[in-house]
Amino acid sequence: MKNQILNFKALLFIAVMAISIHACSDDNDEEKSFLEAHGGSFWKFGEPEAGLTIYAQINNSESNPFEIWLYDVLDECYLYEKISNEGSPEVLENRENKVEIRIGDESGDYGILTMTVSGDILRVELDSYEDGEMVEEERFILNRSSDNASDLNVCD
Known part of the structure; x- marks a missing residue:
């Protein structure tokens, strides 16, 4: 027993x-979404000495998916902008290593931003549309950064 x-x-x-x-x-x-997987990560393009530096922070928020800081050489400070300032962002695709966001208003003038991550590399593609037709394609590669946004001198 x-x-x-x-x-x-x-x-x-x-x-x-x-x-x-x-x-x-x-x-x-x-599978986590891109914004969940990479929310809080900080990325950098260029150096201030070269005259062009861009920082980007990915956020875990569809209403404010990322923020950018652009170095202003003349004033020696960073211009800060939330992507939500450009109109209501619309997340079209949100997979673990890729996000696609429509930025702009309801008119035919808007941008489609695609971000993909591979290791410590963030690829950014921005396709700009006017009257519903693509007029410009821009490509950037940013590197993961251990810099801190709170240490940046933001312009008034």
Whole structure:
């Protein structure tokens, strides 16, 4: 009788462990969105000495998916802007390593911004549209930065 109880307890323990492992592995299989996976990350393009520096911070927010700081050589400070200042951003695609955002108003003038991350590289593509037709394509590569936004001298 004791052996049967011990066998039953062992079987019950194994079943509980198997269910726990299965439940945990299901959570790990779920793909995070780009904004979730990279929210809070800080990226840099160029150096102030070269006359052009851009910082970008990705946020875990569809209403404000990223912020930018652009170095102003004349005033020796950074111009700061939230992307939401350019109109309501609309997230069109939001996968773990790629996000596509429409920026602009309801007219035919808008931009489609695509960001992809591969390791410590952030690729940014901006396609600008006027009257619904693409007029310009811009491509940037930013590197992950350990710099801190609070250390930047922001222009008044």
